[in-house]
Amino acid sequence: MELNSVKETEVLVVGAGPCGLALACDLARRGVRALVVEQAPSLFPGSRGKGLQPRTREVFDDLGVGGAVREHGGPALVGMIWKDGERQGEHEIFRRAAPTEAEPYGEPWAMPQWRTQEILIGRLRELGGDVLFSSALTDLSQDADGVTARLTTGEVRASYLVAADGGRSTVRRLLSIPMEGETVDPSPSLVADVRIAEAALDRDHWHVFPVEAGLLTLCPLPGTPDFQLVAQFKEGTPDTTPEGVRALVAARTHLEADDVTEVRWSSDFRPRAALAGRFRDGRVFLAGDAAHVHSPAGGQGLNTSVQDAYNLGWKLGQVLRHGAPAALLETYEQERRPVAAEMLGLSTRIHRGEQERGSAAQQLGLGYREGPLASGRAGVLEAGDRAPDGPAGEDRRLFDVFRGPHFTLLAVATDAALPAHDDEPLVTFRTEAPGAYGKGLFLVRPDGYIGWAGEDTTGLTEYAAALGLDLNVA
Structure with missing residues (x-):
């Protein structure tokens, strides 16, 4: 411009x-x-x-x-607790779950x-x-x-x-x-991206240093040679200069200041x-x-x-x-x-x-059941629920069917009538595998939530019109 x-x-x-x-x-x-x-x-x-x-x-x-x-x-790493320069053992920071047909991503990603x-x-x-x-x-x-x-x-x-x-x-x-809100923690914190000498600290753990002056962590950042440093302070204003960050690492960990070979970015904040x-x-x-x-x-x-x-x-x-x-x-x-x-x-x-x-x-359990666009229920799901993944035949997944800017009218284990042809922004799809859905019709919104659900198409035409869809179904 x-x-x-x-x-x-x-x-x-x-x-x-x-x-x-x-x-x-x-x-x-x-x-x-x-x-x-x-x-x-x-x-x-x-x-x-x-x-x-x-x-x-x-x-x-x-x-x-x-x-x-x-x-x-990459997957978020397991924590490693340190004290006086010695490893104290691993600590799981996040909940991890194995992928399932309905939830293909089971762990946080870094x-x-x-x-x-x-x-x-x-x-x-x-x-x-x-x-x-x-x-x-x-x-x-x-x-x-x-x-x-x-x-x-x-x-x-x-x-x-x-x-x-x-x-x-x-x-x-x-x-x-x-x-409107509140200060979560009155004490300031510092966050920085740093590079550390290869021999000084491994990249297999999220390193945690709980010391009297305040917690400090060093987390390897996947796909980069960097670590994210986060440090809590009980008082004062953190020194975000490269010299200040190096001094902080030396004071709270077993590392030397010179082990921090580069400070690429730093900032301070007060959690709120x-x-x-x-x-x-x-x-x-x-x-x-x-x-x-x-x-x-x-x-x-x-x-x-x-x-x-x-x-x-x-x-x-x-x-x-x-x-x-x-x-x-x-x-x-x-x-x-x-x-x-x-x-x-x-x-x-x-x-x-x-x-x-x-x-x-x-955030897999979040939904809009009580929201203004949720109408009906079918099978084991209610309108407003996240639409689960599942097999869709021929090495396809339901998420492959949903992918794109369209709505999807999904018929699961039912022969209920559907629109005669696909017309953007609508795709129709039938599956006989009930999976995480059960039996019924489900109108899946473009953002992957069920907007409307029912055993047949009663009420679907009227519902869809409010979304700019002309389904022309009985």
Whole structure:
């Protein structure tokens, strides 16, 4: 975009973090024109949000980056406790579960945030999109037809704007949307990406140093030669300079300062939990850290943010491309704000040692049963549940059938009538294997949740019309 030009787009995404990039990828594959702007000159350089939960891996698989995530990441490592330079034994930090037919990803996955963003921007470019860097939003206004955003690089007119610009969101401030929450821990913490001499520390464990001055951990980052360092402080302001980071490692571990051969990135923060008073203001939506800020202890922030994007993307696509009523967009806040509140509570309890990182942290059990788009039940599932994976014949999985920007009308162990032919954005599929579903009809949303379920098609036509689908079934 040329300086001081006026550009028109359908969706303006402010912020090129994991949330903004995931949303842009989803919109691009739906044929929605989206512009991503980022005030920084390049992608975020640090590892900060390094944990990908099983549900987020399912999302990334659907967005077309599952292979890259497998290639560049790895399973979260087992902890190794140290004391006085001696190994005290292993400690399991996360719940691990074997993959099943219904849940193909059973354990948390580790990958530095910068790599996640690198993968997503690569996918966005494959889909024909890109990011405009060094472009900060300074003001915005909206009317009945759209949003006008003023940037340091010019002016943009968009049908909708999505704020994915982080915990200090400029968009949220301009809209005067309150951010309510609490300080999870009054003590500061430091996070840094460091390189350590190969002979000084192995990369087989997540190393934990519980010392009087405060817990320090060194976690190898898969696919890189780096470690993520996290250190808690009881008081004061952490020294984030390379010299300060080296001195910190020498003071709290058996390593020497010179064993830290490079400090690639560092930052300090105070863990807090906060939730925006609302996720929507007219044609503007808040997503990711702009809408909710988590303690990093639970590994929920990036994951919840990506799933905000996954929820909003298909709804914007239905309204902008398939004639769905604009009221569909109201369901974004109705569905996502309760989930964000639940995950904030989980992160806070984990940080304070009140709850372990169990199955709830995997986000596979989250759903929208009480949401405005959930209608009916069939087999062993209710509308609003996550749609499980399962065999689909000929070396295919149900997730292969679901993959893409479409809805899927799934008939399981039933001969109930279906639409006579597939017509985007709908795919129909029959299977005689009940698997994790039981018997019935299930309309699977593009974000992998069951929207409608029933033993026959009664009520399906009316339900689908509210989503911009013309199913024409009896």
